[in-house]
Amino acid sequence: MIGSSFIRIISLSYTNRVIGILSTSLVCALSQAATEIEVWHTLNPANRAEFEKIVKQFNAEQNDTKVELKAFADQIALTSPDSRALAAKRKPDLVQLDDNRSPDVIANNQDILPYYEFAKKYPIPDNTSILAQTSGFIRDKQNRLLAFPFMAEIPVMFYNLDAYKKAGLDPNAPGATWAALQAQLLLLRDKAYYDCPYATSQQVSVHLENLAAMNNSLYATPNNGLDNAKGAVLNFDTLFMRHIAMMVSWKKVNIFSVNSNSNQPDGLFAEGKCAVLTSGSGSLGQFAATKDLKFGVAPLPYYDQLTPKPGVPFVSGSALWVTTGQPVEQYKATASFLAYLSKPVVAAAWHQKTGFLPLNDASTRAADVSFYGSIPGLNRIVENMRQATTKTNRGFRLNGYARIEPMLSVELDAALSGQVPPVKALTTAIEEAKVMSGEAPAPASASNNKKSKK
Incomplete structure (x- = not known):
């Protein structure tokens, strides 16, 4: 009996170790399977905190893509020589750039992939529903989107x-x-x-x-x-x-x-x-x-x-620009992240927590109606932008x-x-x-x- 019990204990111990090893291997496999993309931004502390919440939620809800954020104090810091040197080693997949009233010039840069070209190759749901009224600042003469207008403002x-x-x-x-x-x-x-x-x-x-x-x-x-x-x-x-x-x-x-x-x-x-x-x-x-x-x-x-x-x-603000020279898997991961940002519930929460303009009609409908009544005059601002x-x-x-x-x-x-x-x-x-x-x-x-x- 003693020998039998001892054998069972040894067996259980061995089994637990095997399960532990397999579990660790599985976690590693999942971790290796996740494609990492990096997003550079210049959001203020309050909006940065909201963006970090969205990214954390996105990373937790799926295992295929992991988004890493890198914050800069402002656009000057983002475009500094130090940042350019960093980008030479590891170019971000998405970068937040302020509106310079010449989006075509940015789109023609060798490091930038125009959004309409990117979305054609890696389709994003709800892409066509992005509001024209709040994204005109980032469109070309043919009305094509050059970047993802997630930080549009007035x-x-x-x-x-x-x-x-x-x-x-x-x-x-x-x-x-x-x-x-x-x-x-x-x-x-x-x-x-x-x-x-x-x-x-x-x-x-x-x-x-x-x-x-x-x-x-x-x-x-x-x-x-x-x-x-x-x-x-x-x-x-x-x-x-x-x-x-x-x-x-x-x-x-x-x-x-x-x-x-x-x-x-x-x-x-x-x-x-x-x-x-x-x-x-x-x-x-x-x-x-x-x-x-x-x-x-x-x-x-x-x-x-x-x-x-x-x-x-005028609608202005900033947008997320896709960069060139990334592997196919990273582009697919980038498309997955942008699709998540386009979801009505996500886009509505972003709009309400930050004050940036609604991304699409669905995000306006998904918004909490009580929010607009909590800040005097806010509803009028949003309605004006629908003109x-x-x-x-x-x-x-x-x-x-x-x-x-x-x-x-x-x-x-x-x-x-x-x-x-x-x-x-x-x-x-x-x-x-x-x-x-x-x-x-x-x-x-x-x-x-x-x-x-x-």
Whole structure:
């Protein structure tokens, strides 16, 4: 009996070891079977956390693909020499790139595979249902998608509900026009005692690009450069001159406190230090995740003297671009991941948690209806984006805009700080943009002028 029991124990022990070895082997096999893909992104901390949740869920629900994320602080860090050196060793499968208003240029890069070509070879369900209204910024002249528009956004106005109440203002009626907003900002300064009644992030988008779109005007002529970017020039007419002059006056009376082309002022609004903020809708996730911050959202103001009805802003933001030179299995894995992101439930949750625009109609229908009622004004923003596009809000194209946009921000800084009169700043911007886009020759240097005189 003792011998028999001992043998059984030995047998069980051996069996357990075998099962353990087989289990380990199976796990290893599954691990080896999973195709790894890497996604590089520049999402802010709140949106990064949501993206990480989606990726974690995707990795847990299947064993064929494993997605690895690599976060960068911003687009400058993502395109730095260090990042390029890293990409030379291991190119990411998907990379988040900001809209530069010249998507065709990005698509023609040797490291980029246009999305429509990729999707033709590796079909993705729901691919054809991507909303045209929210993806125009990433399409070519033939209306073909060049990248996956998962981070599309528009500029909006956020406002602090408690601040409005403290100032005796109706929190359900933020200023719809710039004149009405001015009156409210004065009360926020004088009655709610805000040192920062108004701040703006993404100042070029808010105070130049979408100043045109919101007032049903052209940002560039002819036809916003959509027929042909070559020949298009900035259309800074009296609307722009008057608006920047008004913003300078706001600076002088301390109702416009902080301006930047980055999203840095978002933090001041999240901390409750600024009462009103204009920024991208993709900042909503950060604010929604901020404890004790009660806020509403509204369209950018417009000038009712110029248009009886406000326009719709340009859709911009960023997108996920597919890279070239990857093995077939990695492309299949990439398609699998993008198909997952396209699922209505996933896309709806992403839209609601971040403030990025809905990817497709199905994601809008799958969204939690109560969410839109939880933030005053949000439902109106989404409904506005469902409107048909017009010639003034379909987008714009300007050659060299990736270089032009930073220059415009510098000129805005100079005007808003009082260093340069608004008219001079905008006139200088027009001339410099012509040179940067190739529409005008570069001015001769002082040394060249001296040589010519000799």
